[in-house]
Amino acid sequence: MAWLPVDALESGMTLASDLKGPDGNMLLPKGIVLTESHIASLRRRGVVQADVGSGQDEAMASAANLDPALIEASAQYVVRRFAANDVEHPAVAAVYEAAVLRQARELAAGAPLLPDIFPSPRAESMPDMFFREEGSVKDIVTSEVKLASFPDIYFKIRQILDSPTSSPSQVADVVSKDTSLSAKLLKLVNSPFYGLPQRIDSISRAVMVIGGQEISTLVLGISAMNAFKDIPPELINMRTFWEHSVAVGVYARLLGAAAGQGGAERLFVAGILHDIGRLVLFKKMPHAAVEAIYYAKANGLPLYAAEEEVMGFSHPLVGGLLLRAWKFPDALVSCVACHHKPASCAGNVEPAILHVADFMAVGMGISPPASFVAPILDAPAWERIGVAPERLGELAEAGLSQVEEIVSAFFPVRKH
16 A cells, blocks of 8 residues: 555556545545556546556455465366466466465455356257358357347447537437436446546436447447347356346456556456357257367366367457447457457457456456366467556456446346
8 A cells, every 4th residue: 555646656556545636625435457548537627646556555464364275276276277378477376476475365264166167968969050060150159139129229339420410418308218227327437437526317418428439339238238138048147147247347448558558448348248159059059059168178278279179260250350340340259259368450450358367257257157277378468458567466356346346236146
């Protein structure tokens, strides 16, 4: 913990105490992870210093009080997630160490080591609607688009935003008509994800504070959560799936801020959508999708690599094609399609950010269902972001509370 002048603050730092302005009003709550926009706002408001620490500072302090036997047991358990990675690599090592400390804290709190969870045996008998030798990946996506159109509220908002005569109140009016969407948006806006000093109690106020374009992007991500509700639970635990997706979104947003990139909401939504291709595969090729899960486990491979072996393609391609068919923005399409191979989208740093965020989420144990191994960290992608290894560990710790808050808001029922 330390009081630092505002000019010394950096994205990713965590407030160690409530921050008040010169007039005594609270500006940001304790525990909020600072972004560049927060820091710029503090300068405008005349704040001269802030009490900050980092999630990793607190984690390291608590590690001194942990039983070494718990840390050793945690290390043996966690290292399996990094089977496809070199744990000597500085970035990998930083996330690995943060993951071990997180697991050790959970053991100290009485939580057991969780076993690997596979799809129900009944899932293996589900027939595929497409086969590797018949049709193409585009045929799979075309079939899905015909059966499940994306909720049209997003496109109504896009029509408003594209009009030169539109106003924020028009965006608010459209969103407010969807009560479920409005409730989730307000929960997100009032969570530590934004760390606003005052509670936002209406969509019109949210649009004024966050911005019409930003709210539109968030609507896109939240609506996507409602587009896949008919996947059998024998195949996938949907709450766990979205928990991982939210985690990738949170880490992408934090990484983007630490790297000085804009588009915070777009990065968050890219995280929510990054694995949406897996849902299409579960619907259209359930038997092959389950086979890929077992193949990945048996061979210590990341799931996308096993999918390529079993099916001849992987979920990022499917997800990218689906979003393009739904006429999503090109930036989001590229992020999703390239998140495991960011070099294939040269010239755009956002796929690299999403790639590292996905690695961090799985490494920290917030994995998608039946995915046991963290994706292979693309070293050039990490280097391109320009975030120091020690910052990765800090951000990995800092994002945990945000993920928990958002998931609890969206999915109040505990997962089984």
